[in-house]
Amino acid sequence: MHAQDRKPQQHSFAYGDEEITFTLRRQPSRVVPRVAIHVEPDGRVHVDAPSTAPLAKVLAAVKKRSRWISQHVSAAKARLAHVLPREYVSGESLHYLGRRYRLKVVVEPEASVKAYMRGPFIIVAVPKHDTTTIRSALDDWYCQRAREVFAQRFLVIAGPLQWVQELPPVRLRFMQRQWGNCSPAGRITLNPWLVRAPRVAIDYVLLHEMCHLKHHNHSRAFYSTLDRHMPNWREIKEQLDERAAEYLR
Structure with missing residues (x-):
C-alpha cells in the first residue's frame, strides 16, 4: 500500500x-x-x-x-x-459500510440520472436502461459517500497519531486490486469502493496509509506502529480480504 x-x-x-x-x-x-x-x-x-x-x-x-x-x-x-460479474439490474446486491442493499433501477423517460439510498435499496433513476449510465451513476454516488466517510474517519484516526500534524492530501481513484497507497511525498490515494466495507475496515486502511507517513516501508517498525494503534488489525485485514472480491467488483 x-x-x-x-x-x-x-x-x-x-x-x-x-x-x-x-x-x-x-x-x-x-x-x-x-x-x-x-x-x-x-x-x-x-x-x-x-x-x-x-x-x-x-x-x-x-x-x-x-x-x-x-x-x-x-x-x-x-x-x-463465486463472484458473478455485475449486470446492473434491479435486485442485484450492493454494499455500503458493510451492509447489504439491493439495487433498484427506476426507468422514467423524463428522469435526471441520479443515485440515492432509500431504506434497503440503492436506487438509480435513468431515462432509459443503459448499463454504462447506471454504472456511472453508482460510481458517482460511491465517490460522494466515500469523500464524506473518509473525511470523517480521517479526523478520528489521525487524532492520536503524533506524527500527523495536519491531514495529508488525499485523492480518490477506482482501483481493481488496491484499497489505497501512500506516495513518498505523503499523498494518500484511496479506492472509493472501500466505502462498501465496514467502518472498522475503513479505519484500518486509513491507519495503514497514515503509518506510511512515518515509515515508508513494511518494516518491523511500521508493523509495531500499526500494532500499537490497532492491535487487532490482522483480524480486520483478514475479514476485509475475504470480502474483497465482492467489494471490488
Whole structure:
C-alpha cells in the first residue's frame, strides 16, 4: 500500500504440480533482514525484501512458506470463482459500510440520472436502461459517500497519531486490486469502493496509509506502529480480504 523503492521483479518456482509466481519488491529503506510475504485478495503474491538480501536467500525464505502461500492463493481463487460479474439490474446486491442493499433501477423517460439510498435499496433513476449510465451513476454516488466517510474517519484516526500534524492530501481513484497507497511525498490515494466495507475496515486502511507517513516501508517498525494503534488489525485485514472480491467488483 505504499510506493516501492525499486521496480518490482517477477519470479516463480515449482511447488509440487503447481507453479508459484511472486513479485519481489526490493526496498533499500528496509533495515530489517526478514523477508515479508503477502498474498493479495486476488491471489497475487508479493514479497518484500531488503535490497542487500541475496536472491538465493529470498527464494529460500519464500520456498519455506510454499505450503502457506499455496493455501492462501487457492483460498483467494476460490472466493473469486463465486463472484458473478455485475449486470446492473434491479435486485442485484450492493454494499455500503458493510451492509447489504439491493439495487433498484427506476426507468422514467423524463428522469435526471441520479443515485440515492432509500431504506434497503440503492436506487438509480435513468431515462432509459443503459448499463454504462447506471454504472456511472453508482460510481458517482460511491465517490460522494466515500469523500464524506473518509473525511470523517480521517479526523478520528489521525487524532492520536503524533506524527500527523495536519491531514495529508488525499485523492480518490477506482482501483481493481488496491484499497489505497501512500506516495513518498505523503499523498494518500484511496479506492472509493472501500466505502462498501465496514467502518472498522475503513479505519484500518486509513491507519495503514497514515503509518506510511512515518515509515515508508513494511518494516518491523511500521508493523509495531500499526500494532500499537490497532492491535487487532490482522483480524480486520483478514475479514476485509475475504470480502474483497465482492467489494471490488
